[in-house]
Structure formats: structure tokens, C-alpha cells
Amino acid sequence: MKIVIRNEELVLGSYRGPTQSWDKDYDSFLLPMLVAREPCFILYRLDTQNAHGYEWVFMAWSPDQSPVRQKMVYAATRATLKKEFGGGHIKDEMFGTVEDDLCFQGYLRHMSSCSSPAPLTVAEQELQRLKATEVMEFGIDKRAQTLQGLAFPLQEEAKEALKQLKQKRINYIQLRLDVEKETVELVHTNPTETRELPYRIPTDSPRYHFFVFKHSHQDQLQEALVFIYSMPGYSCSIKERMLYSSCKNRLLDEVERDYQLEVTKKRGNKRLIKGAGENGEDS
Numbered sequence: 001m002k003i004v005i006r007n008e009e010l011v012l013g014s015y016r017g018p019t020q021s022w023d024k025d026y027d028s029f030l031l032p033m034l035v036a037r038e039p040c041f042i043l044y045r046l047d048t049q050n051a052h053g054y055e056w057v058f059m060a061w062s063p064d065q066s067p068v069r070q071k072m073v074y075a076a077t078r079a080t081l082k083k084e085f086g087g088g089h090i091k092d093e094m095f096g097t098v099e100d101d102l103c104f105q106g107y108l109r110h111m112s113s114c115s116s117p118a119p120l121t122v123a124e125q126e127l128q129r130l131k132a133t134e135v136m137e138f139g140i141d142k143r144a145q146t147l148q149g150l151a152f153p154l155q156e157e158a159k160e161a162l163k164q165l166k167q168k169r170i171n172y173i174q175l176r177l178d179v180e181k182e183t184v185e186l187v188h189t190n191p192t193e194t195r196e197l198p199y200r201i202p203t204d205s206p207r208y209h210f211f212v213f214k215h216s217h218q219d220q221l222q223e224a225l226v227f228i229y230s231m232p233g234y235s236c237s238i239k240e241r242m243l244y245s246s247c248k249n250r251l252l253d254e255v256e257r258d259y260q261l262e263v264t265k266k267r268g269n270k271r272l273i274k275g276a277g278e279n280g281e282d283s
Helices: 022-033 068-085 104-114 122-133 156-166 194-200 238-258
Strands: 002-006 009-014 040-050 053-061 090-096 172-178 183-188 207-217 220-230 263-269
Touching (some): 022 040, 068 238, 090 104, 194 207, 207 238, 220 238
Parallel strands (some): 053 090
Antiparallel strands (some): 002 009, 002 040, 172 183, 172 207, 207 220
16 A cells, blocks of 8 residues: 555555565565655555554655655654554564665565664664654654754744843744745734733644743742743644644754743643633633
């Protein structure tokens, strides 16, 4: 089975039923599904079975010539597909950028490398990297495990708001990504108290938030700049989830480097903050 992403949904691209044993069908079935510049997922059924039924090989095809954003979307969706298909059915996993990585001989090399301590190929190293990203939650700051970040430029009003935050003239900033323009846009800088913060979290769209948290510690008034990345679950498109996750770290780097704002707390929210969001719905 060939699985592709169309209109931001996982759909069946093509499939074929077995005609011979799995190894004899392998190249004639698999290789025609690999299209240059077009990433995809492939699930290839073996003849062996386990407690869950037939065993499958899960393959991620990501040609080097593919657009970077397209490759990132597929990388972000990989774990979702495995979960939906059922990890217990998957015996082996492979990653390929050229046909030689995924052809029958490539599969035999992969199996050989799994049973011996030989150095990993480039494709096997990439597979290990992809597996590491599967433990990443989109809303949690784990810089070592995220994909390479994207850098969308800050729009002028957003820059001015960050300057005002540095000057302590405001205490809250809400930002959004303009996916079409590929910029970071200012939503608003309404004064916000801690008790009002849950009401600033939209329930229908992702956002970045900077909030000055004032609190007392040992009878001394202190301030901490908190960054919140809010994502209202899977009501958002795959593209939005991927872009917000990928742009987050580069935005934080720019804020800390260019505006000398020290972010002391970084929080991710996936409907974890309860209350009525800015669209008026209960979050």
C-alpha cells in the first residue's frame, strides 16, 4: 500500500494484492511506487504472521529533491500513521532517499545491518533520527528532538510589541503565523492578569504567547517572562501543526538574541489550560 498526504489528509495512493511470495513480488510492486520529488509512505506485507496477523514493513520515502516543507510534513505525520495502522503489525522500518535504499537488495542490507554491529548507512542514520522525533510532543519544548527549525520573519508590529515588552510598557503579546505570507504577525497586546490568561488561549487556532508573570517569592515581588505555545489539538491542519512546531525555537532564539528578553519559562499547551478561549468557546 502506498499512503500519501493530499489536502492535508492521509489517503491511499495505490495498492496491489500479492501474486507470488513476498520476496519475488518485492521489486516489481515497490519500485513503481517510488516517484522522484514526491515523498510517501509504503506498507509492504510479508508472508510471516505474529499474534496481530500478517507482519508488514513500514517504509518512509523522502527523495532528496523533494521540497523541504513537504518532507517535514511527512516526517511529522510518520508516527501518526504508524499508530493508526497498529505498531504491532510492523516488523521492520526503513527510510529511503534513493531507490537503492528501499529495493529488495536494500532491504536485505537493512536486515543484515540490524543483526550486526556494522556502521549504519546514511539512510539508517536518518531512520534513527526520525524515530527520535516520534517521542516529541508538538506543544512541549524539547529542542534537542525537534526537526530543524524554520525562521519566519517578524512583522513590524510584532517587532514593536517586543520592544515595548522589553521596556515593560506591556505585559502580554499574542502572535500568529501567516502561513501564506510566511511571517510572524501580531494579534494583540491586551493587558492581561494571571487569572485572565486561560481566556487568552484561542480554542480554534494555534498561537504563540509571551506573558510577564508577576509573583511573590519569600515576600519579594518577582517577574518571569513566560512563553506559551498553544495548539488546540487536531482541529488544526497538519501543515499548521508542523509550521508552528518548527518555527517555535527559531522565534525564541531571535527574541532572546535580538531583543534581550530572557524567557525563564517555556510552556506548551494542548487544551491543558481550562477556560473560555478568545473565540468564546470553552477550551
